[in-house]
Amino acid sequence: MSPTMTTSSEANGNVSAATAQAAAKAAATAEQTGPQAVTLAKALNTAMSDAMHADPSVLVFGEDVGMLGGVFRITDGLTKTFGKARCFDTPLAESGIVGMAVGMAMNGMRPVIEMQFDAFAYPAFEQIVSHVAKMHNRTKGAVKLPMVIRVPYAGGIGGVEHHCDSSEAYYAHTAGLKVFTPATVADGYRMLREAIDSDDPVMFMEPKKLYWSKDQVDLAALRAEHAANIEGGTSSEGRAVVARPGTDATLIAYGPSVPTALAAAAAAAEEGRSLEVIDVRSIVPFDDETVCASVRKTGRAVVIAEAHGFASVASEIVARVQERCFHHLAAPIRRVTGFDVPYPAPKLEHYYLPGVDRILDAVDDLQWED
């Protein structure tokens, strides 16, 4: 038998009070309460599951996301729980996946789709740039596309060619797309729920090397937080956070580079230098306020990203901070990014990736003697 589920008319449009209640109910029936070791993969999986419980218009599809649960197991169990109508495998065609999601979003659904790997999303580029990003604009807001395109991205896993690209700049450069990238387990849950709630399309960039990293997280508390945010009309969307406070210089990082920046800050602390780490979280919209407040305070900044530095998100951040904080700067802002080379083979990737030493070298160069 086909899975059947019925519900009231809140399916299309904004997440309603009924949805919030459902989420609260889910929280009340959570397996366990209190903080426990949770992986980013589990947090993302739980976010999708909770969103699907709360709203029957939320659908998950892509390549191998059904019975297999995705090559990274992020959609594990969703087909079993929600049936093949709501979490299903598609033919192997990324443009088809995105294009079909556009039509579904036009017709009352909230698709959450998976691109299996960063570089495998490129066949869908035309759909993303020419339609996902522009539908709201060309219809003067009459047609919104509440859809999430999940992209496992970046390197550090010893992946073969075409499996480790940092493709965020392509999307960030395209007007009409929101671009989120979580760096912590809690943000994995929080930001994916917010992405699914968004009436605008969201490119959800998941740092694949962090999928199996664990934090002590209380999922029930995160559910309750999400429900309370909806109730109160608040959200963490578009906000950067101070991941580690400091006073001497600011490290600005996002996604896979945040743990690296934190490790660099810890190493610097041992040498008596206090570095503040900003986790950008949302590349679009960008939180100038939080980032600039930190740089004005410290007077020095290094931007860290895995992607090639040329014409990158890191370049944009440097430009924005320089325009806004010039008179507070004691030194030019430095970037520590991937080299401008194709993503290297597994045995070479550690030379390419921004590491603690390269970050600390950049910090040392911030004209401390002047």
Place this chain on the structure above:
Amino acid sequence: MTISADHTAQDPDTNPPASNAAAPGPVPEDAASGAVRKFGITVEDYMLPARHQIQMVGPDGTLNPHTEQGSQPGHEYALPGDEELMAAYEQLVIGRRVNDQNSALVRQGRMAVYPSSHGQEACQVAAALCLSEGDWMFPTYRDSVAIMARGIDPVQTMTLFRGDWHGGYNPAEHKVGIQCTPLTTQLLHGVGVAHAAKLRGEDTVVLAMCGDGATSEGDFHEALNFAAVFHLPVVFFVQNNQYAISVPLAHQSVAPSLAHKAVGYGMAGERVDGNDTVALLAVLGRAVRLAREGSGPLLVEAHTYRMQAHTNADDATRYRQDSEVAEWVAKDPLSRMKTYLTGRGLLDGRRAAAIAEKAEAVASQLREGLSEDVLVDPQDLFKYVFSTPTPQLKEQSAMLADELAREEAAK
């Protein structure tokens, strides 16, 4: 909302394979099986187009004998009713008038560009008339006449070409997708709309339109395959007007016909004379009906001709002969239908005059609507990028407002 669709038509635990004596080997319960049982022919005979294109009324306006309409078992078509024929004729006349009026408005500089469907009006009109109110249409940039025939205001339809915004009508309200300029990307949107409707148990059919050149695009393949695999009620309607700007069909495909591509996806294909309104109404009408009844997607190729250049910016004399164009003048869809309906006694001078008057009213609506100096609001640039403008867009909006205020003050 009920979500109860079955995506996995070939999944044994949801759909046990049906035995089919007509087809060799085991045939899974798929897009075609139901239709095969219905028509008592093989899967191949169902999916392959009929040996000849379907043509009911020939270029001289006379009805072909039934045996010479191209039909064969499983590909049989009934003559549409008189009322439908007359409604179609009225839209044909309006459509031709719209095409010629818009081309004139471009020449007068009142519109940036107009890709005319002059010569393809039969396809345009049948595409609109074959659909019910709850159905969706996904048109291309050349399908303005189809959009108007579907009931959208002519001036709203032409907004895209007038140049004050990228679209002038609300797709959700009219169930007509935006006129798509990238090729075949809209077919996938149609597939998604049909998929969502199916999941909710609605009986929506989607007509997804493209041209012959577009069948070379990857999204054509992906859309047809997705629709077939998910067994969705989509009718893919290819207007083969022989040219993709300057490149003739022979450079796009060497398939026996574009309709033959259907069998590769496990769906039914059919060829129809794209200048024969009667046959188009019959073929598209049946395709929509089959799709609604659950036969899965279908592909219809209409053989027609782009009588004018690609747009006003194109020069068709560089790549085709006048003699070729002249051959198609003789196959004109309007004069053919006029002769046929007059011969049938359905159309007389009084009725023709009334229709011409309606067409003239639409033309004057276009002249007036497109001669207006449209006021554009520069702040609209920022209003519709996201549901709520980002802080960066608010800054940019303020910057532009300031620029304009200073310009105003300097006047």
